[in-house]
Structures are given as C-alpha cells and as structure tokens.
Amino acid sequence: MTVPELVPAPIRLTRTDGGWSLPERLSVAVDPALSAARPLLVDLLGVRLGRELVPVAAAGASDIALRHTEELAPEHYRLRVDGSVLIESSGPDGARHALRTLQQIVGPAAFRALPIRDAPVVLPGVVVEDGPRFGHRGVLLDVARHFMPKDGVLRFIDLISAHKLNVLHLHLTDDQGWRIQIRAYPRLTEVGAWRAESQIGSSRSSRYDATPHGGFYTQDDLREIVAFARTRGVTVVPEIDMPGHSQAAMVAYPELAALPEQAATWPVWTRWGLNPHVLGTSDRVLDFYRTVLDEVLDLFDSPLICLGGDEVPVDEWTADPDSVRRAEELGMTGVEELLPWFIGRLADHLRTRGRRATAWDEVGGSRLPTDVAINSWRGYRGGIDALRDGHDVVVCPEHEVYLDHRAAPGLDEPAPVGTVHTLEDVYRFEPVTDQVAEAAAEPGAGTVLGAQAQLWSEQLDSPRRVDYAAFPRLAAFAEVVWSPREARDWPGFDRRLRGAHLDRLDAAGVEYRPLAGPHPWQRRPDVPGWPLRFDELGRLVHAEDGAG
Numbered sequence: 001m002t003v004p005e006l007v008p009a010p011i012r013l014t015r016t017d018g019g020w021s022l023p024e025r026l027s028v029a030v031d032p033a034l035s036a037a038r039p040l041l042v043d044l045l046g047v048r049l050g051r052e053l054v055p056v057a058a059a060g061a062s063d064i065a066l067r068h069t070e071e072l073a074p075e076h077y078r079l080r081v082d083g084s085v086l087i088e089s090s091g092p093d094g095a096r097h098a099l100r101t102l103q104q105i106v107g108p109a110a111f112r113a114l115p116i117r118d119a120p121v122v123l124p125g126v127v128v129e130d131g132p133r134f135g136h137r138g139v140l141l142d143v144a145r146h147f148m149p150k151d152g153v154l155r156f157i158d159l160i161s162a163h164k165l166n167v168l169h170l171h172l173t174d175d176q177g178w179r180i181q182i183r184a185y186p187r188l189t190e191v192g193a194w195r196a197e198s199q200i201g202s203s204r205s206s207r208y209d210a211t212p213h214g215g216f217y218t219q220d221d222l223r224e225i226v227a228f229a230r231t232r233g234v235t236v237v238p239e240i241d242m243p244g245h246s247q248a249a250m251v252a253y254p255e256l257a258a259l260p261e262q263a264a265t266w267p268v269w270t271r272w273g274l275n276p277h278v279l280g281t282s283d284r285v286l287d288f289y290r291t292v293l294d295e296v297l298d299l300f301d302s303p304l305i306c307l308g309g310d311e312v313p314v315d316e317w318t319a320d321p322d323s324v325r326r327a328e329e330l331g332m333t334g335v336e337e338l339l340p341w342f343i344g345r346l347a348d349h350l351r352t353r354g355r356r357a358t359a360w361d362e363v364g365g366s367r368l369p370t371d372v373a374i375n376s377w378r379g380y381r382g383g384i385d386a387l388r389d390g391h392d393v394v395v396c397p398e399h400e401v402y403l404d405h406r407a408a409p410g411l412d413e414p415a416p417v418g419t420v421h422t423l424e425d426v427y428r429f430e431p432v433t434d435q436v437a438e439a440a441a442e443p444g445a446g447t448v449l450g451a452q453a454q455l456w457s458e459q460l461d462s463p464r465r466v467d468y469a470a471f472p473r474l475a476a477f478a479e480v481v482w483s484p485r486e487a488r489d490w491p492g493f494d495r496r497l498r499g500a501h502l503d504r505l506d507a508a509g510v511e512y513r514p515l516a517g518p519h520p521w522q523r524r525p526d527v528p529g530w531p532l533r534f535d536e537l538g539r540l541v542h543a544e545d546g547a548g
Helices: 032-048 091-106 150-162 217-232 247-252 283-299 317-320 320-331 334-350 381-388 421-425 434-440 463-470 473-482 489-510
Strands: 012-021 025-030 052-055 064-068 078-080 085-089 122-130 134-141 169-172 235-242 306-307 356-360 373-376 391-396 450-453 529-536 540-543
Touching: 012 078, 025 032, 032 052, 032 064, 032 091, 032 217, 078 091, 085 091, 091 122, 091 150, 091 489, 122 463, 134 150, 134 473, 150 169, 150 217, 150 463, 169 450, 217 235, 217 283, 235 283, 283 306, 283 421, 306 334, 317 334, 317 391, 320 334, 334 356, 373 381, 381 391, 381 434, 421 473, 421 489, 450 463, 450 473, 463 473, 473 489
Parallel strands: 025 052, 025 064, 064 085, 134 169, 134 450, 169 235, 235 306, 306 356, 356 373, 373 391, 391 450
Antiparallel strands: 012 122, 078 085, 078 122, 529 540
C-alpha cells in the first residue's frame, strides 16, 4: 500500500510491514484520562464506519486502544497501525488529532455520515508521530453579516476539527445584526437580529436586494454549539464587537449611542463597509456591556473573549460633550484614547471572572492592559508593536488570510472583492516573519499565540458560499499552522491535495472552489465587486481596473 497522503502533513510518518483489515466488531480500550476523546472515536468508527464497538478495560488487550502517556507534549500523539490501532497522547486533544489522522488514512468513506457499501476497510501499517506548531490555530466565522443556522455552524466545526484547527472565533454582533440571545436585554434580538434588506456586492455598490434578513442563536443553541465543539477539540471564542460595529445594538437601545437622539431614527444597518456610528463612553454603556458579557461568560468556556475594537471612528465622540469631558477628566490628549480605555475597562471585568480579553490591533497603547491579546489584522505592524508592548498576539493579516477575499485574479470570482489570495498564496503565508520573531525575542515582549484565517460574510450569504471561500484554502492554512515551518513543501501539498484530500472533501459534501476555477453555478456575474491590490507591506494601493 502507498504512504497515506495526510493534510496537514505530520512531523513523522513511517510505513511498516504490518497492516490491518478493520473487523466488523472492535474491542475498544480508552484510558480514563483520554475519555473526552470517546465521542469522536464513536463517531468515526461506530457511526461513519458502522463498526460494533465493545468497551474493554483500559489495561487489557484491544483492537483500538487510547493510552495515556506523560512523555508527549500537549496535543502531540503517536499513532500505530499494526494488526490493531494504538493511540498514545498526554491528553484528549492529542487523541482526537490521532483519530483525525486515522480518519484520513481510512479514506473518503470515513468522511461520509454513514457506510454506503460493504467493501472491507484495509489500513496500511504506519507509525505517525505528530503535534502542532502553534497552540492557537483558528478561523473566524462571521455570523453577524449573514446569519448561519445552527446546523451549519456544527458542520463547520466538524470540518475545521478534521483539519486539526482548534479555535472557532465566532463573530456574533455587528452593525448588520445581533445574533446572541441576552435575557437581560431582549430587544437586542427582537430588534437587532434582523434588517430590512442587504447591500448586493461590495460596499461601493448602489444595489440592494429588498429582502429581509435575520436570525439569532438562543442560549441553548450556543450551549449546544460549545458542547459539540468541545467534543471535537475546538474552543469557541465569542466576539461582541464594540464600541464600533454596534449599530444593531444602538438601534435596539438608542441610549447606548454617543448621539442617542440620532440613534433613535436609525435602522439596523443594511450596507457593508465602515460605519461612522459608535457607542457612548458613559458608565451606563459600560454597565450594559458588563451585563451582556456576564451572560456570554455563562455560555462559553473559552479563556479568551473578543471585545472587537476595530474600525472605530471618533467623530461622534468629538461631537459628544460627555465623551469629550470624560477624555479631559482622564487626562487624555484626545478622544481617540477613549478606545483602549473603553476596551480596558471591560477587559478588567472579564479578568474578575477569570477570563481574558482579546481585541483587534487598532486597540493599543499604555491605557490597554497588557494581558489583552491582540489580533493583528492590518498587516504585521500592529502585531509587532503589540508584542513589543508586552501583548500576546494572534497573526491574521488581511492581505494574507482573509478568505472571503477572491481566490484568483479577474472578475469571475463570486464576488471579486479584496486582494487575491490563491491557494498557493495561503500556503506560503508565514505568521512568524523575521520582524515578528525579532519583536517576540525582545525583553518583556509578548508571545505569538498562533494564527487565524478570517471568513467575513458580507459576500458569503449561505453555507455553500462559505464552503467555496474556505476550501481548499483552509486546508493550506491548516498545514501552515500545524506542520513544522521547515517542512513546508508546496509541490508536496499540491500532490496530497489533488491525490487524496479533495476526495475527502467531496465525500464530506464540501462545495469547495475547484482548482481550475468556479463551476458555472458558483459564479455571480451580476454582483458588483471591488478588487483591491496591496503592496508587499500589506498597504492598500488602489482598486483594480474593472472594480464595481
């Protein structure tokens, strides 16, 4: 048998002479320390492959054994297939990764929901020794611009887990919609969870669809999402965006706005792009969001909670006497310093509850507590500065890993927005550039936690569109953040993708972008785009010719 074509590539894979035809009845021994990996084991072997699983004592002989060992680092594992399957790890995360590797070794049949034929499952003899490059291997899913029903989120979690990604950054609130039930403030979903219509195409478009859009997750929905993610080794990081990107909340409760008399006349925003409206900075606003966050913390078990902080214009603070007075009382040089102060006050509240805030890279400076982690999205510079200021950083530059941006040049992509991120471009993304490494090595610097790809949903109005934008580029990103940097091999990845991994995605029902370009039904020729071009430092140069 050939060597299994794994994605992401493991640290070490050795073929052995042994192999194994998987019997219909399997004895299974799971060490109690690894019992949290059992749901994935049952899903893979019992449901997808239809085997009868018979539990036996962990110390006894078995066909499938999950064995605890302290000699392996967190999330690392050793998998041996040789007349049986032995998985060794120091915790359930490593065991889950081993099961995901076993799923790929089995092949496309293990990616279908149920068995569809009686063909034998023959496993090659292998030893795989593996573990991740970064602890934070994330992807952001924006469910605020276009709501994704719960079943789509659960499916997406399973897909990213299959690629050994371990963080789902769930963007729950924005100008265009509030998607999380907050019992203390029911109007957030009664009013803020739907809009009258949506802009078609880029933020420069003059077209709208005249179709109401909305939806939200109940608290039980979110508990289910978090619980399911936990069985898949994925942590769900919720984002409540503030003090910008908050028009849906301000329409529901106008008193939150810096200019409340105006907010009383606004609709939930129906367009994309930069919104000029911001929250006020009063104690009343901070108390409102402390109450919101208390309910968020009861639903999510993530150590990190994202508070947003991106794209916050300060014109309304300048026009608001209370915000100007607050800045003066705090000894600020201008109202722009209210941004890190605002985020810092809510970060303080999270800390009292045993959690930690994360924010986008516009938030920084001496008024921001150093325990706030920074998402570096505007190129690398924001992350470099944050590292030097002592903040931990997640690297997620727009011009590298915003997967809602187009996957090829030209106007055939649905829709042609943002800069070009081809599959190979994403594979060549490097989170720790020389400049990032130098900053992280300075005395008192923060740590690079890992990296994250983004799927903003202005142009992704359904799970089908998310599939197209995400895959197979997310598979390339997964290899970047999992496999050793020195093992990066584009021709090898391309071979493994074409030779094996696309077949797995097909079996899983993923409507990915074909390598040769979109299918006719995936194109959106009527949707006006806005293609961008960035220079080598990640700075926007201009929109390209032909932009809508």
